[in-house]
Amino acid sequence: MSGAAAMQTMSPPGDAGGPRSARPVRMTPARWGLYAFLAITAAFFLLPLWVMVVTSLKTMNEIRLGAIIAPPLAPTLEAWAKAWSSACTGLACDGIRVGFWNSVKILVPSVFISILVGSMTGYALSFWRVPGANVLFTAMMIVAFIPYQVFIYPLVRVFAFIGLGQSIATIVIVHTIFGLPTMTLLFRNYFSSLPIELFKAARIDGASFYQIFFRIMMPMATPMIVVAVILQVTGIWNDFILGLVFAGRENLPMTVQLNNIVASVQGEREYNVDMAATMLTALLPLVVYFGSGRWFVRGIAAGAVKG
Amino acid sequence: MSLQSEVDIRDVSVRFGNVQVLEKLNLKIAPSEFIVLLGPSGCGKSTLLNAIAGLLDVSDGQMWIGGRNVTWEEPKDRGIAMVFQSYALYPRMSVKKNMSFGLEVAGTPRAEIEARVAEAAQMLKLTPLLERKPAALSGGQRQRVAIGRALVRKVGVYLFDEPLSNLDAQLRAELRVEIKRLHARLGATMIYVTHDQIEALTLADRIAVMQGGVIQQLAAPKDIYRRPVNRFVASFVGSPAMNFIAGRVEAGLFFHAGDYRIPLAGYAFAGAPAAGAATLGIRPEHVLAGHEAGPDAIAAKVEMVEPMGADTLIWSRLPDGASLSIRHAADAAVREGDTLPVSFPADALSVFDDTPAGARL
Ligand SMILES: Nc1ncnc2c1ncn2[C@@H]1O[C@H](COP(=O)(O)OP(=O)(O)OP(=O)(O)O)[C@@H](O)[C@H]1O
Numbered sequence: 001m002s003g004a005a006a007m008q009t010m011s012p013p014g015d016a017g018g019p020r021s022a023r024p025v026r027m028t029p030a031r032w033g034l035y036a037f038l039a040i041t042a043a044f045f046l047l048p049l050w051v052m053v054v055t056s057l058k059t060m061n062e063i064r065l066g067a068i069i070a071p072p073l074a075p076t077l078e079a080w081a082k083a084w085s086s087a088c089t090g091l092a093c094d095g096i097r098v099g100f101w102n103s104v105k106i107l108v109p110s111v112f113i114s115i116l117v118g119s120m121t122g123y124a125l126s127f128w129r130v131p132g133a134n135v136l137f138t139a140m141m142i143v144a145f146i147p148y149q150v151f152i153y154p155l156v157r158v159f160a161f162i163g164l165g166q167s168i169a170t171i172v173i174v175h176t177i178f179g180l181p182t183m184t185l186l187f188r189n190y191f192s193s194l195p196i197e198l199f200k201a202a203r204i205d206g207a208s209f210y211q212i213f214f215r216i217m218m219p220m221a222t223p224m225i226v227v228a229v230i231l232q233v234t235g236i237w238n239d240f241i242l243g244l245v246f247a248g249r250e251n252l253p254m255t256v257q258l259n260n261i262v263a264s265v266q267g268e269r270e271y272n273v274d275m276a277a278t279m280l281t282a283l284l285p286l287v288v289y290f291g292s293g294r295w296f297v298r299g300i301a302a303g304a305v306k307g
Numbered sequence: 308m309s310l311q312s313e314v315d316i317r318d319v320s321v322r323f324g325n326v327q328v329l330e331k332l333n334l335k336i337a338p339s340e341f342i343v344l345l346g347p348s349g350c351g352k353s354t355l356l357n358a359i360a361g362l363l364d365v366s367d368g369q370m371w372i373g374g375r376n377v378t379w380e381e382p383k384d385r386g387i388a389m390v391f392q393s394y395a396l397y398p399r400m401s402v403k404k405n406m407s408f409g410l411e412v413a414g415t416p417r418a419e420i421e422a423r424v425a426e427a428a429q430m431l432k433l434t435p436l437l438e439r440k441p442a443a444l445s446g447g448q449r450q451r452v453a454i455g456r457a458l459v460r461k462v463g464v465y466l467f468d469e470p471l472s473n474l475d476a477q478l479r480a481e482l483r484v485e486i487k488r489l490h491a492r493l494g495a496t497m498i499y500v501t502h503d504q505i506e507a508l509t510l511a512d513r514i515a516v517m518q519g520g521v522i523q524q525l526a527a528p529k530d531i532y533r534r535p536v537n538r539f540v541a542s543f544v545g546s547p548a549m550n551f552i553a554g555r556v557e558a559g560l561f562f563h564a565g566d567y568r569i570p571l572a573g574y575a576f577a578g579a580p581a582a583g584a585a586t587l588g589i590r591p592e593h594v595l596a597g598h599e600a601g602p603d604a605i606a607a608k609v610e611m612v613e614p615m616g617a618d619t620l621i622w623s624r625l626p627d628g629a630s631l632s633i634r635h636a637a638d639a640a641v642r643e644g645d646t647l648p649v650s651f652p653a654d655a656l657s658v659f660d661d662t663p664a665g666a667r668l
């Protein structure tokens with residue numbers, strides 16, 4: 001995509017004559033400089049990733065040699081296996097898979113519920129003109145800009161007061177609350193870009209609040225839903241502090257577990273296992289980004305063109 | 308399909324915050340009547356239509372449809388259907404689904420839905436398009452689907468908010484005829500918003516000309532055209548616009564402007580004719596010019612000649628400087644700079660008083 005855009009900017013305007021053929025790109029010194037700069041920048045950002053990958057594929061003996069950039073002499077997945085199923089966090093040695101499944105258990109309902117609630121709030125705010133909607137919306141936006149660490153302690157007290165202990169349900173509620181402003185903003189802006197007559201037509205057809213939402217608005221909002229899923233999946237998966245505070249000892253998410261693995265040193269520090277565990281934790285957001293980049297761009301642009 | 312309802316709008320006011328858009332508006336529409344709401348942009352036509360549909364709350368007054376007070380009823384319970392300017396088709400649904408959605412929501416039996424959709428599709432020549440999505444239709448087809456979606460509801464009142472204004476001139480003319488045919492066939496009450504006066508004049512049984520949230524005149528197209536009640540209606544309807552000449556009505560029944568006099572004997576005054584300042588209005592096609600002008604003609608100076616095919620439009624100036632457009636036969640041998648004798652038949656005139664509203668005398 002960005003490649004195509006770059007191609008367009010490279011070809012001079014007005015060479016429309018004849019069939020399209022690949023025009024040889026002349027390599028001027030400036031262009032060499034540009035490529036060199038890009039290559040160096042890319043290498044700079046890729047280097048840590050490279051170090052992580054090669055380290056995770058090495059044995060501890062090889063790591064002790066100290067050549068951290070060198071590729072592994074005999075690549076092995078042992079460290080990955082250990083990180084997944086038998087690395088120790090404190091006393092338990094069940095690997096990071098426990099955290100993985102905890103994160104999945106937190107992620108799925110949190111993403112689903114936060115998007116459902118956020119989109120419905122956005123829909124109600126943009127179409128139903130409830131009294132005080134603008135005040136409500138402004139308040140929500142202001143809250144969105146307050147660092148959420150500020151809320152943690154009060155929330156803990158409130159939850160303790162109403163008898164909501166640490167559990168999966170609690171952390172799902174917390175993620176839903178903190179996701180609400182962003183999700184509402186996202187969907188409200190999208191729905192506001194739709195012609196109001198669509199909503200009026202559905203009202204005349206006799207559709208109810210929920211029928212209009214589920215049967216007309218949500219099918220149109222597919223690109224927005226994809227964007228919301230990406231934002232929420234990466235945000236919730238990467239969360240550390242909320243999971244630590246609200247999920248409870250049994251349900252600590254993968255990020256917390258990773259920290260525990262890396263922090264708990266028994267004897268020698270196993271860099272290869274730490275690297276593998278880190279990569280495993282980062283895998284899901286990576287897959288989401290690579291798998292959905294196209295959709296992401298489309299969703300962001302979707303506000304501009306009515307669907 | 309022979310539902311028809313009376314619509315009775317009683318003292319309806321609509322306010323947005325502290326902006327009063329409609330104030331104590333009254334309008335009674337007979338069953339099966341085709342009413343056109345005509346007026347300039349922002350005069351409150353859509354607001355009135357939305358209030359009838361129940362899409363916005365009235366701040367005062369009552370709305371009666373089909374003998375029921377529906378002021379506080381939901382749109383779906385009012386026995387109305389509506390067609391929008393932007394079509395407002397559900398983009399993710401096929402044409403068929405667009406038309407059947409309302410019936411499904413209402414829990415209509417499947418067979419009945421099928422039958423109604425088939426009937427409406429056949430009436431609007433949409434049968435081959437039923438499986439398409441709106442994005443795969445032309446503008447004219449989309450608007451036909453929107454009309455179809457209204458038709459399947461089988462209601463007594465159909466509301467149209469500028470349904471043709473997104474279409475090009477030819478399609479507009481085509482669909483206009485189709486809507487007129489539909490009205491004849493269904494016999495339902497129709498309320499149609501437009502600011503296109505050709506649409507208004509061709510479709511309406513009665514036209515309500517609106518300005519600033521007030522109905523200025525409610526009458527048959529012919530009467531709106533021939534006997535406008537005030538200067539606003541006179542100038543808004545008709546193209547090219549009516550000519551206005553400032554002057555005085557004088558006893559002995561002359562209209563005196565500059566140094567010429569126009570006889571008013573034969574003009575049907577609304578009340579007893581009183582002398583005083585006034586404005587004379589005459590439509591371009593009612594001006595008698597050339598040898599038709601008769602003995603008491605006034606000499607107008609021709610400034611510009613526009614041949615329009617079927618006829619010719621002549622822009623001229625009267626001795627007192629008032630400009631006068633004349634619609635003349637196409638073969639008129641009139642040139643710029645000529646002096647053209649003109650006269651005004653009294654029965655085609657409109658005389659307005661000199662109040663700001665300019666009421667008809
Ligand atoms: N939601 C609103 N809030 C405030 N004012 C409004 C609102 N909707 C309409 N108005 C005002 O009410 C007046 C009438 O609007 P309306 O849409 O009925 O005009 P219209 O006659 O349909 O015009 P057009 O021919 O341009 O569609 C306008 O002056 C408009 O600015």
Ligand SMILES: [Mg+2]
Pocket residue numbers: 352353354468
């Ligand atoms: Mg309007």
